[in-house]
Amino acid sequence: xxxxxxxxxxxxxxxxxxxxxxxxxxxxxxxxxxxxxxxxxxxxxxxxxxxxxxxxxxxxxxxxxxxxxxxxxxxxxxxxxxxxxxxxxxxxxxxxxxxxxxxxxxxxxxxxxxxxxxxxxxxxxxxxxxxxxxxxxxxxxxxxxxxxxxxxxxxxxxxxxxxxxxxxxxxxxxxxxxxxxxxxxxxxxxxxxxxxxxxxxxxxxxxxxxxxxxxxxxxxxxxxxxxxxxxxxxxxxxxxxxxxxx
Amino acid sequence: xxxxxxxxxxxxxxxxxxxxxxxxxxxxxxxxxxxxxxxxxxxxxxxxxxxxxxxxxxxxxxxxxxxxxxxxxxxxxxxxxxxxxxxxxxxxxxxxxxxxxxxxxxxxxxxxxxxxxxxxxxxxxxxxxxxxxxxxxxxxxxxxxxxxxxxxxxxxxxxxxxxxxxxxxxxxxxxxxxxxxxxxxxxxxxxxxxxxxxxxxxxxxxxxxxxxxxxxxxxxxxxxxxxxxxxxxxxxxxxxxxxxxx
Amino acid sequence: xxxxxxxxxxxxxxxxxxxxxxxxxxxxxxxxxxxxxxxxxxxxxxxxxxxxxxxxxxxxxxxxxxxxxxxxxxxxxxxxxxxxxxxxxxxxxxxxxxxxxxxxxxxxxxxxxxxxxxxxxxxxxxxxxxxxxxxxxxxxxxxxxxxxxxxxxxxxxxxxxxxxxxxxxxxxxxxxxxxxxxxxxxxxxxxxxxxxxxxxxxxxxxxxxxxxxxxxxxxxxxxxxxxxxxxxxxxxxxxxxxxxxx
Amino acid sequence: xxxxxxxxxxxxxxxxxxxxxxxxxxxxxxxxxxxxxxxxxxxxxxxxxxxxxxxxxxxxxxxxxxxxxxxxxxxxxxxxxxxxxxxxxxxxxxxxxxxxxxxxxxxxxxxxxxxxxxxxxxxxxxxxxxxxxxxxxxxxxxxxxxxxxxxxxxxxxxxxxxxxxxxxxxxxxxxxxxxxxxxxxxxxxxxxxxxxxxxxxxxxxxxxxxxxxxxxxxxxxxxxxxxxxxxxxxxxxxxxxxxxxx
Numbered sequence: 013x014x015x016x017x018x019x020x021x022x023x024x025x026x027x028x029x030x031x032x033x034x035x036x037x038x039x040x041x042x043x044x045x046x047x048x049x050x051x052x053x054x055x056x057x058x059x060x061x062x063x064x065x066x067x068x069x070x071x072x073x074x075x076x077x078x079x080x081x082x083x084x085x086x087x088x089x090x091x092x093x094x095x096x097x098x099x100x101x102x103x104x105x106x107x108x109x110x111x112x113x114x115x116x117x118x119x120x121x122x123x124x125x126x127x128x129x130x131x132x133x134x135x136x137x138x139x140x141x142x143x144x145x146x147x148x149x150x151x152x153x154x155x156x157x158x159x160x161x162x163x164x165x166x167x168x169x170x171x172x173x174x175x176x177x178x179x180x181x182x183x184x185x186x187x188x189x190x191x192x193x194x195x196x197x198x199x200x201x202x203x204x205x206x207x208x209x210x211x212x213x214x215x216x217x218x219x220x221x222x223x224x225x226x227x228x229x230x231x232x233x234x235x236x237x238x239x240x241x242x243x244x245x246x247x248x249x250x251x252x253x254x255x256x257x258x
Numbered sequence: 259x260x261x262x263x264x265x266x267x268x269x270x271x272x273x274x275x276x277x278x279x280x281x282x283x284x285x286x287x288x289x290x291x292x293x294x295x296x297x298x299x300x301x302x303x304x305x306x307x308x309x310x311x312x313x314x315x316x317x318x319x320x321x322x323x324x325x326x327x328x329x330x331x332x333x334x335x336x337x338x339x340x341x342x343x344x345x346x347x348x349x350x351x352x353x354x355x356x357x358x359x360x361x362x363x364x365x366x367x368x369x370x371x372x373x374x375x376x377x378x379x380x381x382x383x384x385x386x387x388x389x390x391x392x393x394x395x396x397x398x399x400x401x402x403x404x405x406x407x408x409x410x411x412x413x414x415x416x417x418x419x420x421x422x423x424x425x426x427x428x429x430x431x432x433x434x435x436x437x438x439x440x441x442x443x444x445x446x447x448x449x450x451x452x453x454x455x456x457x458x459x460x461x462x463x464x465x466x467x468x469x470x471x472x473x474x475x476x477x478x479x480x481x482x483x484x485x486x487x488x489x490x491x492x493x494x495x496x497x498x499x500x501x502x503x504x
Numbered sequence: 505x506x507x508x509x510x511x512x513x514x515x516x517x518x519x520x521x522x523x524x525x526x527x528x529x530x531x532x533x534x535x536x537x538x539x540x541x542x543x544x545x546x547x548x549x550x551x552x553x554x555x556x557x558x559x560x561x562x563x564x565x566x567x568x569x570x571x572x573x574x575x576x577x578x579x580x581x582x583x584x585x586x587x588x589x590x591x592x593x594x595x596x597x598x599x600x601x602x603x604x605x606x607x608x609x610x611x612x613x614x615x616x617x618x619x620x621x622x623x624x625x626x627x628x629x630x631x632x633x634x635x636x637x638x639x640x641x642x643x644x645x646x647x648x649x650x651x652x653x654x655x656x657x658x659x660x661x662x663x664x665x666x667x668x669x670x671x672x673x674x675x676x677x678x679x680x681x682x683x684x685x686x687x688x689x690x691x692x693x694x695x696x697x698x699x700x701x702x703x704x705x706x707x708x709x710x711x712x713x714x715x716x717x718x719x720x721x722x723x724x725x726x727x728x729x730x731x732x733x734x735x736x737x738x739x740x741x742x743x744x745x746x747x748x749x750x
Numbered sequence: 751x752x753x754x755x756x757x758x759x760x761x762x763x764x765x766x767x768x769x770x771x772x773x774x775x776x777x778x779x780x781x782x783x784x785x786x787x788x789x790x791x792x793x794x795x796x797x798x799x800x801x802x803x804x805x806x807x808x809x810x811x812x813x814x815x816x817x818x819x820x821x822x823x824x825x826x827x828x829x830x831x832x833x834x835x836x837x838x839x840x841x842x843x844x845x846x847x848x849x850x851x852x853x854x855x856x857x858x859x860x861x862x863x864x865x866x867x868x869x870x871x872x873x874x875x876x877x878x879x880x881x882x883x884x885x886x887x888x889x890x891x892x893x894x895x896x897x898x899x900x901x902x903x904x905x906x907x908x909x910x911x912x913x914x915x916x917x918x919x920x921x922x923x924x925x926x927x928x929x930x931x932x933x934x935x936x937x938x939x940x941x942x943x944x945x946x947x948x949x950x951x952x953x954x955x956x957x958x959x960x961x962x963x964x965x966x967x968x969x970x971x972x973x974x975x976x977x978x979x980x981x982x983x984x985x986x987x988x989x990x991x992x993x994x995x996x
Contacts, residue, residue, distance in 0.1 A: 024762075024806060048785050048814065054301035054326075055359050059943070060568065061553035062447055062455035068762060076552070076786065080300075080360075081458065089444035089456050110372060112490050113301050114326075126356060127440055163502060167495070186500040188491040194373055196696070198335035201308055204691045204703045205797070209308035210335050211696045212327065239492040239499045244358050245434040246487035249413070253485045254432040256409060270516075270560060293540050294568065305697070306814070307799035314516060322540065322798065445942045450934070450949045451551070457942045546793035546818075547851050554939055554947035572792075572852075573950065581936035581948050602864060604982050605793050606818075618848060619932055655994060659987070678992040680983040686865055690827035693800055701800035702827050704819065731984040731991045736850050737926040738979035741905070745977045746924040748901060 013039040013159055016095040016124065018082045019103065020050045020116025023074040027102035027136065027144050032072075034148035035099070038155055042095070043072040044086040046079060046116075051105075053078040053116035055123070065090060079120035087127050097155060098124025101134035101171075102147040108137070108172050108226040109190040111215065112240065118170055122242060125168035130158060132168075137230050138175030146181055147173040150235050172226055172236040182234040189238055190225030192216040259285040259405055262341040262370065264328045265349065266296045266362025269320040273348035273382065273390050278318075280394035281345070284401060288341070289318040290332040292325060292362075297351075299324045299362035301369070311336060325366035333373050343401060344370025347380035347417075348393040354383075354418050354472040355436040357461060358486065364416055368488060371414040376404060378414075383476050384421030392427055393419040396481050418472055418482040428480040435484055436471030438462040505531040505651055508587040508616065510574045511595065512542045512608025515566040519594035519628065519636050524564075526640035527591070530647060534587070535564040536578040538571060538608075543597075545570045545608035547615070557582060571612035579619050589647060590616025593626035593663075594639040600629075600664050600718040600728065601682040603707065610662055614734060617660040622650060624660075629722050630667030638673055639665040642727050664718055664728040674726040681730055682717030684708040751777040751897055754833040754862065756820045757841065758788045758854025761812040765840035765874065765882050770810075772886035773837070776893060780833070781810040782824040784817060784854075789843075791816045791854035793861070803828060817858035825865050835893060836862025839872035839909075840885040846875075846910050846964040847928040849953060850978065856908055860980060863906035868896060870906075875968050876913030884919055885911040888973050910964055910974040920972035927976055928963030930954040 015035060019028045023045035032041055044065070046053075058077045063085055067073050073090075075082045083098060100120035107115040117133050124131035132154055136147045150173050170189075174181060196213030203209055221227035226236040261281060265274045269291035278287055290311070292299075304323045309331055313319050319336075321328045329344060346366035353361040363379050370377035378400060382393045396419050416435075420427060442459030449455055467473035472482040507527060511520045515537035524533055536557070538545075550569045555577055559565050565582075567574045575590060592612035599607040609625050616623035624646055628639045642665050662681075666673060688705030695701055713719035718728040753773060757766045761783035770779055782803070784791075796815045801823055805811050811828075813820045821836060838858035845853040855871050862869035870892055874885045888911050908927075912919060934951030941947055959965035964974040 049306065052303040052305040054299075054303070054365070056300040056302040056324075056362075057298040057360050057458055059298040059458055060295065060556065062457045063444075064453065064455055064552065078302075084441070084458060085444050085456050088441070088459065089446065110488065113368070113372075113488055114303050116302075119300070122359070126359075157503070161502065163498070165495070165498070167499070168492070169499070170490075184503050186496055186503065188493065188496070189489055191489075195330070195334070198309070198331050199696045200335065201693060204688070204705050207310065209310055210331050211308045212303055212305055212330060213334065213696050237499065237503065239495040240490040241492035241495070242356065242359055242490065243435055243437075244416075244486040244488065246414070246485040247434070249411070249485040249487070250432055250434070252409070252411075253413070253415070253483065256407065257403070257430050257432060257483065306802065310798065442942070447939060450937045450951050459942050541798065544795040544797040546791075546795070546857070548792040548794040548816075548854075549790040549852050549950055551790040551950055552787065554949045555936070556945065556947055570794075576933070576950060577936050577948050580933070580951065581938065602980065605860070605864075605980055606795050608794075611792070614851070618851075649995070653994065655990070657987070657990075659991070660984070661991070662982075676995050678988060678995065680985065680988070681981055683981075687822070687826070690801070690823050692827065699802065701802055702823050703800045704795055704797055704822060705826065729991065729995065731987040732982040733984035733987070734848065734851055734982065735927055735929075736908075736978040736980065738906070738977040739926065741903070741977040741979070742924060742926070744901070744903075745905070745907070745975065748899065749895070749922050749924065749975065 014093060014095045015039040015041055016086055016098045017041060017043045018045050018079055018100050018120040020053055020079045021104055022046050022049045023068060023072045027104055030144035030148040031099060031102050031151055034152045035155060038152060044082045045074055046082060047074040047076050050078055050116050052114055053119060054114050055080050055119040057081060079116040080123045083120050083123040095129055098129050098131040099151055102144050103135035106137040106172055107135040109192045112170060112189060121168055125166060130167045132171060134171045136175055137172050143175050143177060146176060146178045149178050168240045170238040170240050172230050174230050174233050176233060184237050185229035185234040187226040187229050187236045187238050188224055190218055190227040191220035193219045260339060260341045261285040261287055262332055262344045263287060263289045264291045264325055264346050264366040266299055266325045267350055268292050268295045269314060269318045273350055276390035276394040277345060277348050277397055280398045281401060284398060290328045291320055292328060293320040293322050296324055296362050298360055299365060300360050301326050301365040303327060325362040326369045329366050329369040341375055344375050344377040345397055348390055349381035352383040352418055353381040355438045358416060358435060367414055371412060376413045378417060380417045382421055383418050389421050389423060392422060392424045395424050414486045416484045416486050418476050420476050420479050422479060430483050431475035431480040433472040433475050433482045433484045434470055436464055436473040437466035439465045506585060506587045507531040507533055508578055508590045509533060509535045510537045510571055510592050510612040512545055512571045513596055514538050514541045515560060515564045519596055522636035522640040523591060523594050523643055526644045527647060530644060536574045537566055538574060539566040539568050542570055542608050544606055545611060546606050547572050547611040549573060571608040572615045575612050575615035587621055590621050590623040591643055594636050595627035598629040598664055599627040601684045604662060604681060613660055617658060622659045624663060626663045628667055629664050635667050635669060638668060638670045641670050660732045662730045662732050664722050666722050666725050668725060676729050677721035677726040679718045679721050679728045679730050680716055682710055682719040683712035685711045752831060752833045753777040753779055754824055754836045755779060755781045756783045756817055756838050756858040758784065758791055758817045759842055760784050760787045761806060761810045765842055768882035768886040769837060769840050769889055772890045773893060776890060782820045783812055784820060785812040785814050788816050788854050790852055791857060792852050793818050793857040795819060817854040818861045821858050821861035833867055836867050836869040837889055840882050841873035844875040844910055845873040847930045847956065850908060850927060859906055863904060868905045870909060872909045874913055875910050881913050881915060884914060884916045887916050906978045908976045908978050910968050912968050912971050914971060922975050923967035923972040925964040925967050925974045925976050926962055928956055928965040929958035931957045
């Protein structure tokens, strides 16, 4: 089995090292990840300059581009054979609800999925990065499960793992994405040269975190697994808009 | 009526000027757009540095960030009142099918929608930018229609306009997103210093361009209008994945 | 006479517009400047990606690179004939003493000089950009003087103009560079996500601002003109180091 | 003895690792280097955003900025005491003649010097990075020599080491900077989207490489040591320009 790993925190991040270690005896691993932290990169693609691919001392490859660039370049220009799976992460912090739209971790898996490869994004719901080994074990378990029971249709799974020791983590729960409240407003600051600048504010708190959501599962100590799709068409609104513009 | 305009081609692009002109007598316009071409930016947010907001000679504001940053900053930190609508574009080139995932034009409208504002992304299906005025008239017509008949539920419309003179353009068609074939592989090049670099290749050709899709409508000379939503949950796959992991 | 203009504040900056206007009837002007503010760029060259050259509505060209890139690209790849002169500026703020080492304005002129073209960097000693027209008149006067009385040896002039109405400005003074005190320390700040970041602090105040320096001339209301060279060899120290390492 | 190390190739580059190892038993070493390759950065300072300082697994610190930013931040905001010396490198490739104007390696040492600290830039004259250990031994030797026989006046040394095994390298030679021919013209290329882009061309070949220059010393297998200064005033041209503008 061949697995391509990527992330958005950079090739040197502890999350991707934990992932590579946990999968080393299960599959033939190639790591292709951004050369620097690209959190918040979403699905951005670099179109205005070419990408470089370099190899670090530990054998990981890094690219001067986005998570999407990394997977795109690895699959369409570097690897001799298609990987059997793309695993992205382990992200340092949650990717739940609307976060998925901005997340570079989810984007790396998305690019694998768009290229026809079963893909998994794995995030640790923590800002203190304690239990990467828990998330790594979850990833390992999903990969092994997929190897034994491959799915016929394409699959893109968004996995969020609570920051707990392995033995304290609950079951896997299949969830839908919840919703967050609007983000906090931008935060003004002054530069030493007297100019006003604006920091993007914190993400909103969970708004729809009811039963069945990723927020709900993780809050209860479970691992949340959400199957994603990328067709943004609002099918439910098609008749309304048709009527409105008639 | 107050309208916030943005784009991904940069504040100086002819598409956003055409849009601002066409809407000038309809609404109170504020333009907040990226300081440089950010095509392919998707929903990326700038989290590792603060943003600057500056005003060009023509009154347009520009931000050293992404399309998403522009709308986010304008709405949460700059404008005194919420705009009644966000219009993004006119993009130089189509944003149909899977393009919507990578598009900065769609992302600017998406950010408006996530902040609770009715939002429209407008793209001209052309690489030769001939008929921006056609797309500008379509945008104007949709804005006026919305002003007369506001919708109660939040709305995010992705509009693609054929590159034809106004009088040759067909009706509005309410569509679903089509699908593209996989993108072309990366293209290798050599730098003058002998290093190998890789350009992201061209987008794939349309794969699902059947009746009802955006590709189909535009190919027939119609304006395509697709309502979008941002919940990536693959609802249809929930039972399958639940079963698979049981 | 053909003159290439560039700067480090960006092609849209009022300083370069004032310069282009003041020289329009004197020479055939081509403007090639950075697409965004690159203050502090020094002589940096972009080696890891190629450069794009685009034309703005007003006929100015802009490059997604540094001031040095702009002059380099214009001279070695774009212009059919070598320009007779490179003029860089008008910078918004002084470039005196040690500033010259960091300045992108000086760097653009430096690149012209290294390519064998007489070059002038022009800066307005002000943070409130009131009297660009004064600096533009100084530039015009120097260019006309050079056209009448060309110098045989290569020349790189660093010109700083006090922010005064034309009629209040004193004579030209030929000066040496002064020296500043060390820069202010970096300024700590917190991001909304709780991370510590550091702003580069303000430039130091003048330390050697005695008679004969650029600081002294400008403080007295004169225009400072300093001829520069680029050989950093510390000739005076050669015997000492030879002795020391013997 | 406390030594600050930096470079322009990035904190992960083999050259800075070789340097850190060679100096580990001689001094208390702190490494603060760019998070990515910033070759060609010259003395550029980051003024439009704040800098982050992070610690890699091996204890090296990295900054999302230029070589100049790294030394500036380390000295004015991070280190409790002034370092006794700044050593920059080992650069992968020569920094001789006019290269010194563009070099980020020289710039990191320059910033140390401007902040009042004796500073050395070390480069390996090779594109195949074979003998970093030779350059590291040269650096070690210079540092030990300085520790024994400190100089009273500020010193900035630019050191270029031939790419030879330690036992084959000749003596230290105190040199002046040579001169290069003009750089090669930019190289045109086409993007996959059909746009013309331009790569900065290769550096020129040596023009003034006569006896006494850095080029000459290294070509003969010697280590070149050039003391630098940063006052760009063209003292020899002052009378000429005074006369010309009188």
